Amino acid sequence: MQIQKEKVEQAISYLNEGYADAWLIYASESSDPCLELVPGVATVGPGIFLFTKDGGRYAICSSIDAQDIEESGVFHEVIKHSPSIEEGLRELMLKVAPKRIALNYSIEEPLADGLTTGRYRWLMKALSEFPEVEFVSSEPFLTKLRSIKTKAELQAIHHAVNLTTTIYSECFRQLKAGMTEKEAGDLFVNALNDRGLVNGVDRTASRPIVMKENIAHRPPSDAVIDAGDLVIFDFSVEYAGYVSDIARTVYFLKEGETEPPKEIQQTFNVIYEAITMAKEALRPGAKGFEIDNIARQHYLSNGYPDITHATGHQIGRDVHDGGALLGPAWERYGEAPFMEIEAGMVFTIEPTIFMENGVHFIVEENVVVTEDGAEWLSERQHEVVCIPWEGEV
Template sequence: MKGSNTEVVREKLEQATHLMKKHHVDTWLIMTREGSDPALPLLVGVRSVHQAAIFLRNSGKHLVLTSKSDAGSYEATGLFEHVHIYEAAIEEKFLSIWKGLTIQKLALNISEHDHLCDGFTFGLYTWLLNTVGKDALQQVETSSEQMLSELRSVKTSTEIETIKNAVHATTDIFETVHKKMKPYMTELEIGNLFVAEMKERGVSSGLGGAYDPPLVCAVRHGLAHRKPSDRKVEPGDLVIVDFSLKYDDYVSDIARTIYFVRAGETEAPQEIEHAFRTAHRAITASIEALKVGKKGYEVDEVGRKVIEEAGYPTIRHSVGHQIGRATHDGGTILGPKRVPARPAVEGTIRAGEVYAIEPTVIQDDGLPCMLVEENVLVTPDGPVILSKRQEELWLVKE
């Protein structure tokens, strides 16, 4: 795993260098302490304990200023042309490097819209302002948001293969656990079946703690983003399982819906089957619309229309979102267009992005709900489904 992570960082730094040239940025400055910037694992792969300044250069000759105790971690990466060390105070050496670089345009990880692009803390920005001077900084600074958003969104070949491994492990666990589900198990007991399978495969949860169970909701007990409860699942219940798995620092996000049949039933009631078929059609339509150049809201409109035209309430969330190092990985979101405009849904879909597609049937008062979620890679030739699709409503019999 360690080797693949090193390869990912090298690939992402190559991407960063290309993006800096594209946006006419000569220097990208990342300031960190105690791993404060979420871009660090993606771009550097080192978590500084003490304050550090990482200077990415569009020439590819990157450098870092770090404490003596953290220097070895940066040197071990082999990614930096120079690893500069400060002993007590960082300011003097920082200014020396700053003046020597003759910076014309400086990108900082500051964003009003995307928390994953907003890693430059106010405290460190104040430090930078005081160290180099307000006028000197304001003449060159710009936000890295466009670059960093694309960097997170457009996956490299190694990232795509790792996500595929996460998806494969997820669908394999789903199929294994489905065979072990029984009526009168509690939601938590079902969730713990997933935890046991994760431990056996050496993977972990993509949300929360390493071995937190997935979302397991019997619709009768209320559909929400909540932890599985100790309430029992009985015949006649619809159960939704939303499962994000982490494999080598990359995640999947897949959901399945299961019907626990009553005595004498051989299949789900018609109203439940109709809800499943509607969600399935909405997913298919959304995937078919997921093409390079489309806007996020354009894909949302397609999936949302299928749900609404079948007579169900409109979806309460977006039709889809990106996955990668996080279950909600920033960048373009497949959500509804609103006023004022949301930058994320106005974003353009690019090749190399991976989306979780989840147009959902959501109803209140215990009426049938249906969440089926698939993971899809965008390619120049069209969308490629990475997950093994749920083509039929899963059943559990006594």
């Protein structure tokens, strides 16, 4: 529970920055997506978790849930709701007397929107005898809580990243022209199974994205990889609840070739430069749209097409971890590109190039923002990955 204990301390520190006097999470059947992060315990029956700015940590739960919650070591007090959860909540409110309570509802951030309409209405009825209490959205600090990683979280992410690059190296040594996308993806499944790991996207030992054509977020197909093909691999590994997100584009050498065609090498060079420029600009106080624009303008100034999506996103417990986005100021991204970058955030940098002539390239690296800038988490790709011609399988 080390990560959860660190996150509780982090949440309480944010309450002390003036967001609220207390943060209340109400869920059943572990319905709120923030429960894995804070407090890290599951519920079968209805459960209320209350954290206060003076350091209070309270749980109101059913007797069937109480033992695990007590043994977690996260809470100072675990209250079994008998005969009713309403009475337990009422007594806790009288004891704590918060004036401003943050609840998990949000218009734009799904990770901060775990309180359902029905549970919200129940809470308003249960707390109707406390008319002086103001309710606010937890989104501002819950987004920060999700985004800014603690020491233990960063260690888990870094380990997931190292596992990912190790598996890439292992699988690339086994690739051959003549394999199908599915067969290439199966190499990664074998590597996961050998290590007792799962894909960070769906938490099963599943194939990564493998695409020689029909570029989209899709599973591998029966398409056969030929010599001369560019193939995108997009892969994630989960470790201790945290994930990586790394993509590589591979060129399959034709018979007699020792290096990729000039056009492919030049495209990789421009991508490499864009990633370097974005990483060097990524530091506390910057805005996501500013970082995105650096990569975007580098492509356009070199005669390449505009990037069709964001340059990068956060990773953590999920491959798309919400919060600040290294993206353009497009309506579909809402306020995420305008959020301020802070130390402890972990991002992908993946400015993609899709050209009408079939040259398609994704190079995706993982970085952590520090007080002084950004540092690589992934072993960076410095050259085009080329698979030697060995005859087709």
